[in-house]
Amino acid sequence: MTRILVLGGTSWLGGAVARVALHAGLEVTCLARGSSGSVPEGAHLVRGDRDDEGVYAAQLGSSDWDLVVDLARQPIHAGGAVRALGDHAGAWVLVSSASVYARHDEPGADESAETLPALDTAFATPEEYGEGKVACEGAVRSVRSGDALIVRAGLIVGAGDRSDRFGYWPGRFALAAQDGGPVLVPERRDRHVQWVHVDDLATWIVTAGLAGVTGVCNAAGPAVPLDDVLHACARAAAFTGExxxxxxxxxxxxxxxxxxxxxxxxxxxxxxEWCAFMDRSGAAAGRAGLTHRSLDQTVRDAAAWEEELGLDRPRRGAGLDRADELALIDRLR
Structure with a gap:
């Protein structure tokens, strides 16, 4: 049986990768502390703290894997894993981020764009997220050379997203459809928005990894005007208000x-300086098999998740609380 090791697996994308692999009939092991949640049913959880580089030998021994998927954001975790397991993996996927790029004002920029300097410490602060991911990429290359797939993910959306960045809009139009109030939107809605659905990304990570795809790929869908997203959200909510x-x-x-x-x-x-943060070329990933569901389906998925979380909940990750939005509309008028 094909054996996959997910370094993570209890958080959002890691769990989705594990579920996709299980659905495909693969044997899935997840190494994680287990503090972020549980692994999908059918996956084997191996508990371990990746701050300790000895955890891989202690918990996994000398097992061989057809595919290792690492979601590390800390250089010590990415480096320790690839040094310990790199020779025991047929294929290696590191989930990185579009935040590694030094500039975000070049629409359509591809993977050749300049990146930030690599962090030279073991742990990255939240403010050093991009530099930390660059260091994670470097650690993987130092062991696997060109024999790894580095996935620079853009904005990830779908069920399980607690960032509120995409889900805010289908949630807000649905709430406004219920309470009859207006919705506040930016006047400039021609700027581009880009995302990747978590299930599309997870499916591609597993299939591309097992197929031997290597290199660096921006995992992001087509860039569309924000206006298209807002119209799709209004349609999904049957919103006809102001x-x-x-x-x-x-x-x-x-x-x-x-x-x-x-x-x-x-x-x-x-x-x-950030006008193209959500406007990068995803052509390389498309050539390697990454496909994207429609905008309307993505909005419906996000809307269902928003309903589950509660439309009128306090907005912590992104967005305006409904009362603040209505008060701001009154002031702007």
Whole structure:
């Protein structure tokens, strides 16, 4: 039986990778501390703290794997894993991030774009996320050379997403359809938005990894105007109410944050230095087999997850609480 090791597996994308592999009839082992949740039913959880580089030999011995999928964000974890297991894996996939790039103002930039300098410490702070991922990539290359697939994921969406960045919009239009109030949107809605559905990404990671795909790929779907996303969200919610627009300047003056964080408008980016953060070439991943479900299906999936979480819940990851949004609309008027 094909054997897959997921370094993680109890969090969002890791769990999706494990589920995809199990559905395909593969044998799945997940190495994790187990503090982020449980592994999918059918997967074998091996508990271990990856801060200790000896954990791999102690918990996994000299087992061989057809595929290892590593979701590490800390250089010590990525380096320790590939040094311990690199010679025991037929294929290796590292999930990296589009945050590794040094610039985000070049629409359509591909994998050859300049990256940030690699972090030279073992652990990255949240502010050093991109530099930490660059160091993780370097650690994998130092052992596997070109014999690994490095997946630079863009904005990941779908069931299980707790960032609120994409889900805010189908959730907000659904809530407004219920309470009859207006929805606040940016006046500039021609800027591009780009994402990858968690299930599409997980499926491709498993299939491409086992197929021997190597190299660096941006895992992101086609870039579309924000207006397309908002219209799809309104359609899904059967929203027929009022839409209130606000300029970049008005939103900034009101203290609304861009893209993410509390008191923000998700997916809205006014800063010209970040204008292409969600507009990168995903052609290499497409050639390697990554496919994307439709925008309408993606919105329906996100809307169902928002319903499960609660439409009127406090927004911690991104977005405006409903009361704050309505108060801001009144002020803008």
């Amino acid at each position: 839409i209130v627009t606000a300029s970049d300047e008005a939103l900034q003056s009101a203290g609304v944050e861009e893209f993410m964080g509390q008191h923000s408008l998700p997916l809205w980016i006014a800063d010209p």
